[in-house]
Amino acid sequence: MGRTKTLPQQGVEQVKLAVFSCSNYPAGYFNAYQLAAQSDDWDAVLHLGDYIYEYGTGGYATERAAKIGRALPEDSDGELYSLTDYRKRYALYRTDTGLQALHATAPFIAVWDDHEISNDTWKAGAQNHGEDEGDFFARRAAAVQAYYEWLPIRPPMGEHNPQIYRSFHFGDLLDLHMLDTRVIGRDRQLDFKSYLDSDGGFDGRAFGAALADPNRTLLGQPQLQWLQETLAASTGHWQLLGQQVLMGKMLLPVEMMTGFYRGGSPDLTAELIGLKAASLQGKPISDSQRARIEQVVPYNLDAWDGYAVEREAVYEQVKGLGKNLVVVAGDTHNAWYSQLKDAKGDMVGVEFATPSVTSPGMETYLKMDEAAAAEMAAGMPVLVDELQYCNLHQRGYMALTFHRDGVQAEWKYVDNIDSAEFVEVARHSVTHQLA
Numbered sequence: 331m332g333r334t335k336t337l338p339q340q341g342v343e344q345v346k347l348a349v350f351s352c353s354n355y356p357a358g359y360f361n362a363y364q365l366a367a368q369s370d371d372w373d374a375v376l377h378l379g380d381y382i383y384e385y386g387t388g389g390y391a392t393e394r395a396a397k398i399g400r401a402l403p404e405d406s407d408g409e410l411y412s413l414t415d416y417r418k419r420y421a422l423y424r425t426d427t428g429l430q431a432l433h434a435t436a437p438f439i440a441v442w443d444d445h446e447i448s449n450d451t452w453k454a455g456a457q458n459h460g461e462d463e464g465d466f467f468a469r470r471a472a473a474v475q476a477y478y479e480w481l482p483i484r485p486p487m488g489e490h491n492p493q494i495y496r497s498f499h500f501g502d503l504l505d506l507h508m509l510d511t512r513v514i515g516r517d518r519q520l521d522f523k524s525y526l527d528s529d530g531g532f533d534g535r536a537f538g539a540a541l542a543d544p545n546r547t548l549l550g551q552p553q554l555q556w557l558q559e560t561l562a563a564s565t566g567h568w569q570l571l572g573q574q575v576l577m578g579k580m581l582l583p584v585e586m587m588t589g590f591y592r593g594g595s596p597d598l599t600a601e602l603i604g605l606k607a608a609s610l611q612g613k614p615i616s617d618s619q620r621a622r623i624e625q626v627v628p629y630n631l632d633a634w635d636g637y638a639v640e641r642e643a644v645y646e647q648v649k650g651l652g653k654n655l656v657v658v659a660g661d662t663h664n665a666w667y668s669q670l671k672d673a674k675g676d677m678v679g680v681e682f683a684t685p686s687v688t689s690p691g692m693e694t695y696l697k698m699d700e701a702a703a704a705e706m707a708a709g710m711p712v713l714v715d716e717l718q719y720c721n722l723h724q725r726g727y728m729a730l731t732f733h734r735d736g737v738q739a740e741w742k743y744v745d746n747i748d749s750a751e752f753v754e755v756a757r758h759s760v761t762h763q764l765a
Contacts, residue, residue: 332434342501351660352380352686356395358747364428372436378660379443384410416476443574447473505566509573515550548637575633578668581626603709645672655679663691665721682739684728693723736763
């Protein structure tokens with residue numbers, strides 16, 4: 331038995347949404363789903379992608395799977411290529427009791443990210459798809475078909491069409507627009523490493539020119555035009571973009587980014603945060619120190635930061651229409667809250683990003699323990715101008731509650747994903763109030 335809802339036409343004063351992303355079966359138990367299923371007042375669950383992962387045994391985040399009882403079974407322990415492969419992986423994920431409970435609790439509004447197909451997918455390929463792995467479009471077609479079979483979704487353009495963007499209207503309070511920033515329109519991602527020389531030097535001029543290319547697109551022209559027309563016609567009090575990757579500017583010092591590619595340095599990060607804090611407080615710093623914190627580049631070129639011209643076009647439209655904009659994102663495995671500002675520094679909206687259900691976050695990539703990750707998270711909003719809050723080491727989900735005068739985001743974290751026994755261990759909430 332399960333519970334669902336139809337979309338309301340009028341009389342809506344509150345909409346409450348649970349937001350999820352990045353549930354990797356071998357990485358742990360889906361306790362975040364189970365935690366959300368304990369509430370019975372969701373209007374919908376938004377799943378922003380990476381509902382499954384395509385890797386086989388020995389692939390990404392599988393190293394602890396056998397130890398915690400989450401090893402891939404023999405009939406689904408290889409990488410996914412065929413329709414049968416993808417179907418079996420969805421069937422495996424649906425054996426998780428937390429996911430079962432949440433599907434029975436509330437209706438899902440879902441969109442894919444990359445791992446429903448292959449890591450770092452773009453419109454004509456993927457990072458995790460080699461020339462020796464068959465035809466990419468055949469693989470994509472199999473993945474899309476299996477997704478439509480297993481997710482509770484009406485395919486917008488038919489069961490074999492990868493066009494998934496669509497809108498939902500919660501009375502006159504909220505218009506939700508689910509986007510595809512991954513599969514149908516995305517140009518291939520830029521690679522920061524290709525702009526580094528053998529000594530770690532950075533070619534900022536070439537990198538800047540590539541970022542400023544007006545022809546680079548994340549959505550693709552048909553979807554961008556649809557979004558612009560839809561926003562212009564939308565009458566909801568709030569406009570919510572449900573999509574995969576961070577939209578807010580995440581600009582880090584060049585020195586810090588080149589340090590990441592040499593293995594990372596917590597000491598360097600702390601030093602740069604200290605310099606930025608001193609500058610913001612009006613304390614004297616040298617010209618060379620100021621240059622270290624002002625020479626910045628995007629940290630994640632797979633996100634909107636890698637497609638800055640198109641992001642500015644979206645911002646210009648939203649600002650011109652005077653819309654109340656909220657953006658939600660997943661993909662990074664960490665929690666984020668950012669102000670969205672255009673190139674002129676004008677505020678156009680806010681972004682709330684959900685942590686992963688199980689996939690490892692920045693604490694794993696930078697080899698930080700819990701204390702170091704918490705310390706870095708506290709300093710990141712100092713270093714990154716638009717960033718207001720982040721959590722870099724805990725798994726969980728995000729709740730969004732919309733009212734006429736504001737929207738509240740609340741992040742809820744679980745204490746572990748190593749077993750199905752867990753407790754909620756922390757919360758953090760913020761409210762974006764309309765002026």
